Amino acid sequence: MKRIIYFAIVWAVGMVACVDSLDIPPKSILTKDDIYTEAGMRAYMAGLYNRIPMEDFNVSDDGQSKGGYYYWGNMKWPMLATGENVHGNNLGMYIHTTGYWNDGYQVIRSCNDLLAGLPDYIGILSEAENWIAEARFIRAYTYFALVKRYGGVPLVKESQALVDGDPASLHIARSSCEDSYDFMLEDLDYAIAYMSPLKVNGRANRYVAAAFKSRIANFAGAIARYGGNFSYSVDGVMLQGIPAERANDYFRQAYAAAKVVDEGGYALYREDGATDNGFANVFVKAADSPESIFIRQYQLGSYVHSFDHIYSPARMSVSYGGRYCVTLDWVELFDGLPLDPATGWLKTTNAANQYIVYPSPYALFAHAEPRLKGSLILPGDVFKGLQMDVRRGVIRDSLKQGSTVVYTPDPDNWPIAKFIADDGSTTSGYSGTFKSIVAESTDKYTMQTPYVTTTGVKLNPNGLDGTLGGRGNGSGDNYTGLMGRKWLNPNLTPSTTTIHTSTAPWIDIRYAEVLLNRAEAALELAQNGVPVYDDADMQADAFDCINRIRARAGAALLASPADLSTDAATLRKQGIGGFVMAPNRGLQLIRIERYKELAFEHKIYWDLRRWFTFDTQIKDYRRRMLNPFLFAKGATLNEYGNPEGKYIYDTRICEGSNAALNFGTKYYYEAIPAGQLKTNPLLKQNDQY
């Protein structure tokens, strides 16, 4: 009954609106007079920046509402596909196809409106010419989000109007992939020429446009050079792929654009030296760092994220947490680890296939590259006031048969044979000897029953942040034994790491990426008939850029430009860095550097797509993990209540997520959303759909 009355009231109110005296322009629609003022433009542009498709913290698989952007629940996102990350919400492959389309064209329309309106205000509005250049930057930025997904797209270059109520007047066919890139590059060239050099956080300037140009010109160059197998034309229009002869042209543009960025005074953040904190602070201090080129800031009450809440180790977050599990395959790309040169894999056993005993929880990573330490919270690291305590189990200090003690495992003279082969294909769980000598738990840190040593020391079998054997005690479990640190805010406490409250900035473009773009473009040129460009030796320039990155990272430097050779690339499991595929060793070194430097920044997924190595690199790939085991004998507790003692480490396929991952070649170009095909009959679908 109540519902019926409400219905009647709503209906009645609806009738009342039909009165002539209320027929006034609606307040909710902005007119030219509102926008084309000094304050109006600033407000309008702030709104546009808020809507650009930046892959920030709030990227997710949510394709229903915002095409994969602007959703707090960032559990499923591209870095699950590349060997960077895995967690309990997504144990298999994840392909980031979220159907981004409508929102992009809305932003593009807003830009086109400005480009039509602003020229009348040159000389009236103080910044009119700068706003025009900025609108073209935003237009190119938004088109790129579409073009990198679909290849060629309809290029709406001017604000459209409906003619005679006929929707056909709005229909535009897809341009070629090549024309789409050229159109964006033209917009960016205009932006570089006419935008202000002033650096303002969150806002673009001419150097942001140049840095962005170096990114997308490298995309176009790589597609032209490596995407030939996936080119696809309909009615003579090359919707997928770019003619190979354009490759060098794009790489030249990328190189030149990267050099422009240098004029803006940007630099690598080096205030804390080549240390782990130095690298972590690139992100923690993003708002004030000379390395940040284009960032997005957050504010409580308007736009926030939940990265800390979801990605901190579970113990360091109020709920959720634990999603930042990093694969061992990624860690093995770094210097300073006991890698087997024959395979490139971490080797924690001796020639007799018995575990090497490490004297402390910290010893294995003691000499690791500072950039790796800055990217991970390693066992023993103190973060948010808590010390990381990672284990898969405790090696018992007395093995009994009935009440008779038969063995007393002693780290100094009790060698243990490797439990499970680490060959990239053995997925079995631990069994046999393991079960009798290891005390383990599948319970969370809050409820583990301690293992009590013969001397009375109580040890949490799996540590407070350890792996649980992947037996599903919740999505926040540690799946790889390695937890990430990049982006996490160290100034939060566990109890303030709550949902919807993180405001640390996201860096969309930083100077390190520009250097890597430049190195890649330079080496692509050097290896393809352009040894000298812009009076610079391309191979030497690439070498110099890589070494600048490595010097800041604390990594081993390349010895000479000749290291960036055209020798055969190292293959998977045949040497260090073999995880990252490339056409030759020189490009492999550059791609590995990108993997190390730019992981967890939404860059690698798109790199693998533009290099067209995704289907060969992520082919029957099973993520690997690192399981530490503590010897109960000799273990003591430190001031954090965590054990100090001798450790062995087992490398193996992730216990909790052992599926073979594959990338289907159809995903090099995503399907045009079905709804759009129905709306615009001129749209042609991509290949393989």
Added chain:
Amino acid sequence: MKNSDMKKTIILLLSIAAFGFYSCEIDNYEGPDATISGRILDPDGNLLRTEPGSSNMRIRMDEISWANGDTSIAVIPRYLNVKIDGTYVNTKIFPATYVLTPVEGAFYPLEYGDTVVVGAKAVHDFVVTPYLDVNWVEEPYVTADSCVEASFRFVRNGGPNGEFMPDVQDYRLCISSNQYVGNNNKYDDLVSGAVTVTNAQEAVTITAKSKRLKYFGTDVYVRIGVCCNDNYKKYNYTTIVKLHVP
């Protein structure tokens, strides 16, 4: 409120509601009740050996009759799954005219599909040219050390229209506890992944051996698939052999 007023109000509101719901006609369109079935054959008339579902191939179905040639109406393709023996059937299809194309399989892609009028019951067979014929040389058997061993040969087929022949990439020995054995259903622990093969090994006898079996006194199903490096990297298979593990 008096009872009679209440009645009046209800009647009034109901009539308003009736107006509101006027457009909500009952959907009286017939449900999808047509059936399509058939076989996927190689040029010699043998059924294609594949996997159940859509993992090794599927059939793309483009409906063409309802738009009446109006190209402004976009038709979104739908897909049919296939059975492991190379047959397919679907009993919930709207009667219409379709272009049916076997896609995403280990065979040379077809340039055009077949136009099929699906009435109450349609039967349609397809002919595809598999990249490879894979056959046993010595059928699988359980070795003395309780492993599965077998040998096989593959032969590369030329494309029906002189297409570029994709390179052979790897083979897999697949062992399962049930008859739906294949790359999508196998014991991963018994075999260490795919084994690389090259074109030069064509027609050469290759022997494959598993690790030690884990369960005894039971049956296992075995077959070998070989894949080519094309867009899809799907497998051409041998027949399935049932083995008793003593």
